[in-house]
Amino acid sequence: MHPSVVTRFAPSPTGFLHIGGGRTALFNWLYAKRHGGKMLLRIEDTDRERSTPEAIEAIIDGLKWLGLTWDGEPIHQFARAARHAEVARDLVARGHAYFCYATQEELTEMREKARAEGKPMRYDGRWRDRDPATAPPGVKPVIRLRAPVEGETMIEDMVQGKVTWSNSDLDDLVLLRSDGTPTYMLAVVADDHDMGVTHIIRGDDHLTNAARQTQIYQACGWPAPNMAHIPLIHGPDGAKLSKRHGALGVEAYRAMGYLPAALRNYLVRLGWSHGDQEVFSTEEMVQFFDLKNVGRSAARFDFAKLSNLNGIYMRQADDRALLAAIEEMLAHVEGGEATLKALQGEGRTRLLAMMPGLKERAKTLVELMDGARFLFAKRPLTLDEKAAALLDDDGRKRLAEVVAALEAVSDWSVASTEAAVRALSESTGAKLGQLAQPLRAALTGQATSPGIFDVLAVLGREESLGRLRDQL
């Protein structure tokens, strides 16, 4: 165990926080918490063309919603450009890097030639040992790493194990662009070093980068942090998660009515396991999380399992907390304002009262609100197909009997209405279901709902009887 663990989540602000990034953040957060360390947040915005303030905001918003916190202020990588350039120049001064004047055309040529020969694309090192005095006029150079040409580069990855590359497969990468800005490779190494990062936990799409970054660490004379390359999350079709495959931002999951705790639980089990345990409180996750139990193969995203977990979390949730989550969801969903408005006053009271019955029957907050629609509906209700079928001639006849029985009830409650309907069932010989279903249809406009006597109680005597008479 390390005395003080420092992890970091380092997204590039070119879009929202997608689900894979969310899991990477979660793993970093858990690992830091588990070891009593810190998780830093670094915005990798050195790509000035594609980085946007909106994306930064979306990422931060996403992390907050997911309940993942970081220590200190977010670090903006671009702000450290001067430091990066300094590291690059120092490397040149010490002979570990050099100026390269090759043009884009020359590079393209090299790439095509390599492809034609079936070799990996690599810069041929034409400026590696050339005298900068022979540089063509007017060409601004880049700084490239003078990478070792012989031997191997090896990393001891905490998830992938020992991984080695032949140095002959790795070329002299660019550290500093011709405009003086750092490349990702340089910036990452310099920042992780300067920030005191002890553990780099990131997607395994960075595995090959790890080799090149290791070479930079070596050139700088810095010890490389521990690394853990976690497998990616794939779409349902097994291919890389892309926008086309529904690589949604975490805020999309909020809008779909998932609870952050459920999403965290789902995400942590993608690639990580603790025996047969499926449901983890946040405390348990922190207590048990370990890189040792992270697998090496990619996982597919499965909405069915997420929904199942979400249902479990919803059923366990406190009614008021659920209401708060619903309001947060509505604030982020199109057309949510209208429902939000309906949740003032009476509507709010009704929803809260009906919550135990509703949360039992929904897997997402959206489903829950769908099932709650009848609470806000105005008379006369429009019936859906199944409800209409329940109120055929026979159904209406029974409904009339039920109405008569209920009209006799004065102290309106779950118990009293149930007693009245049960008594009717006994005296007429009708099964309870034969009375309850028409009742449900008339009261809710649907064939399914929470317990019908609960509905009666929540709606109240006047509204209930009104809705029933509307259907006679």
Next chain:
RNA sequence: GUCCCGUUCGUCUAGAGGCCUAGGACACCAGCCUUUCACGUUGGCAGCACGGGUUCGAAUCCCGUACGGGACGCCA
């Protein structure tokens, strides 16, 4: 194409040579419970990619094949 990584039920996974007649969860199917739907509960279906080794013994170790994925930028 080159390099790297992977492959246990449809999906997520347990499994560190005998405890495996391969376990759990989701999904699916059937039964029970029941005023509907859910919940709960009982049972069922279903998997070690393939081929060679090593070993008394392999899902577990080694090699190969196939398939999948990732990376090959003056993007991150």
